[in-house]
Amino acid sequence: MKDNVILSFEDLDIRFTLRGQVLNAIRGISLDVYKGESLAIVGESGSGKSVFTKSAMGLLDANGTIAGGHIWYDDKDLATFKTEKEWLTIRGKEIAMVMQDPMTSLNPLKTVGAQILEAVELHQHLHGPEAKAAAVQALADVGIADPENRYKQYPHEFSGGMRQRVVIAIAMACRPKILICDEPTTALDVTIQAQILDLIRTLQKKLDLTTIYITHDLGVVANVADRIAVMYAGDIVEVGTCDEVFYDPRHPYTWALLSSLPQLGVKGQALYSIQGTPPNLFHEVKGDAFAPRNPRALKIDFIKRPPYFDVSPTHKARTWLLDPRAPKVEPPEHIRKLRERGGGSYA
Amino acid sequence: MPETREKLLEVQDLSVTFGSRRHPFKAVDGVSFDIYKGETFGLVGESGSGKTTIGRAIIRVNPVSGGVIKYDGEVISGRVSRATDKRVIRNIQMVFQDPMASLNERAKVDYIVSEGLYSIHRHMPEAERKERVAKALSDVGLLPEFASRFPHEFSGGQRQRIGIARALIMEPQFIVADEPISALDVSIRAQVLNLMSQLQKERGLTYLFIAHDLSVVRFISDRIGVIYRGKLMELAGSEQLFAHPLHPYTRALLSAIPMPDPVGERGKKLIVYDPDQHGYTPADPPVWEELEPGHFVRGSQRELDGYRKMLL
Numbered sequence: 001m002k003d004n005v006i007l008s009f010e011d012l013d014i015r016f017t018l019r020g021q022v023l024n025a026i027r028g029i030s031l032d033v034y035k036g037e038s039l040a041i042v043g044e045s046g047s048g049k050s051v052f053t054k055s056a057m058g059l060l061d062a063n064g065t066i067a068g069g070h071i072w073y074d075d076k077d078l079a080t081f082k083t084e085k086e087w088l089t090i091r092g093k094e095i096a097m098v099m100q101d102p103m104t105s106l107n108p109l110k111t112v113g114a115q116i117l118e119a120v121e122l123h124q125h126l127h128g129p130e131a132k133a134a135a136v137q138a139l140a141d142v143g144i145a146d147p148e149n150r151y152k153q154y155p156h157e158f159s160g161g162m163r164q165r166v167v168i169a170i171a172m173a174c175r176p177k178i179l180i181c182d183e184p185t186t187a188l189d190v191t192i193q194a195q196i197l198d199l200i201r202t203l204q205k206k207l208d209l210t211t212i213y214i215t216h217d218l219g220v221v222a223n224v225a226d227r228i229a230v231m232y233a234g235d236i237v238e239v240g241t242c243d244e245v246f247y248d249p250r251h252p253y254t255w256a257l258l259s260s261l262p263q264l265g266v267k268g269q270a271l272y273s274i275q276g277t278p279p280n281l282f283h284e285v286k287g288d289a290f291a292p293r294n295p296r297a298l299k300i301d302f303i304k305r306p307p308y309f310d311v312s313p314t315h316k317a318r319t320w321l322l323d324p325r326a327p328k329v330e331p332p333e334h335i336r337k338l339r340e341r342g343g344g345s346y347a
Numbered sequence: 348m349p350e351t352r353e354k355l356l357e358v359q360d361l362s363v364t365f366g367s368r369r370h371p372f373k374a375v376d377g378v379s380f381d382i383y384k385g386e387t388f389g390l391v392g393e394s395g396s397g398k399t400t401i402g403r404a405i406i407r408v409n410p411v412s413g414g415v416i417k418y419d420g421e422v423i424s425g426r427v428s429r430a431t432d433k434r435v436i437r438n439i440q441m442v443f444q445d446p447m448a449s450l451n452e453r454a455k456v457d458y459i460v461s462e463g464l465y466s467i468h469r470h471m472p473e474a475e476r477k478e479r480v481a482k483a484l485s486d487v488g489l490l491p492e493f494a495s496r497f498p499h500e501f502s503g504g505q506r507q508r509i510g511i512a513r514a515l516i517m518e519p520q521f522i523v524a525d526e527p528i529s530a531l532d533v534s535i536r537a538q539v540l541n542l543m544s545q546l547q548k549e550r551g552l553t554y555l556f557i558a559h560d561l562s563v564v565r566f567i568s569d570r571i572g573v574i575y576r577g578k579l580m581e582l583a584g585s586e587q588l589f590a591h592p593l594h595p596y597t598r599a600l601l602s603a604i605p606m607p608d609p610v611g612e613r614g615k616k617l618i619v620y621d622p623d624q625h626g627y628t629p630a631d632p633p634v635w636e637e638l639e640p641g642h643f644v645r646g647s648q649r650e651l652d653g654y655r656k657m658l659l
Contacts (some may be wrong), residue, residue, distance in 0.1 A: 013362050031521070044535075045503070045532050045533055074474050132492075160394065162492075189393045189394055189559045189600060190393075190559055190561070190600065190603045190604065190605075191393055191600060191603045191620075192393070193603070193605070194602075194603040194605070194617050195619075198617065207362050216532045216533055216534075217533045217605075218533065218607055219533070219562075219605045219606065219607045220605045221614070222605065222609045222611075222612045223605060223609075223615070224605060225611040242609045243609050243610070246607055246608065246609050256534070256652075257533065258536065258607060260533060260534050260536070260537040261533060261607055261608055262536065262537070262562050262563045262565075262566045263541065263562045263604065263605075263607060264607065265537075265566040267565075267566060267586075270541045270544070270545075271540055271541055271566065272536040272537060273534065273538040273541055274534045274537075275539035276504065320462055340606070340610070341608055341610070341611075342610070
């Protein structure tokens with residue numbers, strides 16, 4: 001493993017067995033996560049983005065298995081982990097997670113303080129008044145006013161945004177090296193969303209944390225991500241720095257995702273929308289998984305799965321359009337406009 | 348010009364109060380606005396601002412405690428005759444936020460879509476009912492065969508289409524859409540928004556579009572009202588509002604819109620709204636004032652003077 005890589009997925013395959021049928025949820029993903037970076041994984045529901053990251057915490061459902069590949073963390077292959085005891089050395093302690101809905105991820109019957117205390121005692125090995133002080137401090141660190149009193153309150157006494165702050169406080173009390181945020185703001189209002197993203201970014205900078213965001217909304221991550229990986233049908237179709245993916249996207253699926261953002265819509269005109277539905281992963285996917293929904297698909301897209309083509313040392317995409325033999329295909333109008341916004345640094 | 352347009356819905360000084368008499372809670376407090384025929388009026392605010400309560404007061408689910416709501420010139424709030432009640436049900440329909448929760452999971456699509464017909468057209472022949480269901484489903488881009496399926500067999504976007512079909516089958520003039528796309532994926536949002544604008548063009552529908560995300564509301568609305576803690580803060584044409592946001596709360600909402608533009612986002616400053624920043628005094632209480640044609644804002648005289656300067 002390279003020095004600056006903290007977590008490395010190598011040719012990962014994940015399968016689920018459902019009513020005797022096999023579903024290939026993750027189809028051969030390789031991805032390096034660098035120390036201290038913030039990586040965003042973007043895709044539609046069902047693209048496998050949650051499954052992919054959950055595999056690094058041993059949180060796959062009982063019918064899911066890692067069918068091939070490796071997950072390297074700290075010279076250990078997490079893909080070989082079998083027992084709960086092994087996972088407990090990683091889960092929370094090394095890699096922690098913030099789930100989507102703070103309503104369901106907190107225990108409604110316990111005070112907020114007790115829930116943070118649990119993490120503090122388990123991971124920081126503090127007890128008694130010391131542990132309590134650390135838990136109160138954890139609340140203060142995530143920007144909750146009057147932490148002494150809030151400590152004694154129950155989740156229902158908090159607003160949605162405050163509850164999400166509590167969830168983050170619990171995750172941070174484990175002192176993890178990697179924080180995975182699974183749609184951390186989808187259940188929240190726009191104003192609160194901006195505040196929560198701000199908080200996560202501040203914590204990341206302060207504690208030199210590696211963060212992985214999972215989201216379906218490309219618009220949200222422009223502000224928070226260093227790098228973006230776009231997922232479709234259990235595969236990463238494009239990965240690059242934030243600027244590269246926004247200003248110089250190469251995969252037709254990334255084009256489609258960006259074009260359908262209402263922020264880019266022109267009033268009176270129909271918004272761009274992706275036709276069709278994602279492929280059924282119970283069947284083997286032939287060629288480029290996005291081809292059937294791609295109006296610009298080439299013939300070869302239906303026959304052979306494209307390899308990654310490098311656009312720059314940090315930017316690669318899995319599309320035949322980047323093959324030197326491919327015909328020149330102009331990206332849609334919205335994408336050309338985004339490029340101009342990028343200041344012309346991307347030709 | 349707004350004056351020449353026909354008002355379809357008038358909300359005048361509306362208040363809705365919850366809780367007991369001893370501990371009343373004013374969810375909506377003195378809200379007034381008009382919705383013109385054929386337009387989309389966007390109502391934006393955070394959770395708990397009372398935007399859904401206004402929508403529910405219009406369809407007569409929440410009783411009003413003050414003010415009146417008029418539909419097509421007729422009062423529809425408070426005690427009304429049975430005929431008026433029926434007219435409201437037939438002409439005003441609602442589309443709900445979460446298509447997972449708002450469809451009866453034990454009923455087939457056929458029943459879900461035509462449930463409204465059963466109560467209004469009690470003696471409709473079975474063949475005609477079936478035909479109407481098929482028509483409503485194909486209008487929203489679903490196959491008529493889907494009528495025999497259950498809601499769990501559909502994706503989120505398809506389910507929201509069923510929710511829209513259920514509203515359309517009543518042939519309403521006015522639809523209250525309460526956060527119809529918040530629970531959907533970005534790629535699906537575009538489809539549902541397009542469907543709603545297409546239906547509006549074809550049938551001359553009028554929408555009240557309730558949402559918390561200004562970027563979505565801007566795309567679909569002609570005029571936007573910004574609501575905070577039960578009171579309207581600002582009301583303007585949507586382009587007007589984006590070009591000249593006056594009220595600090597509107598500006599806070601605008602600053603929170605995430606843009607797909609990393610360079611712009613890096614330099615962005617998030618504005619946080621503090622309701623105590625106004626420093627209202629009994630001598631100079633906040634009033635609701637029209638500062639330029641069609642652009643209303645709430646503020647004290649001192650603030651309004653400042654807003655006027657910003658418009659120059």
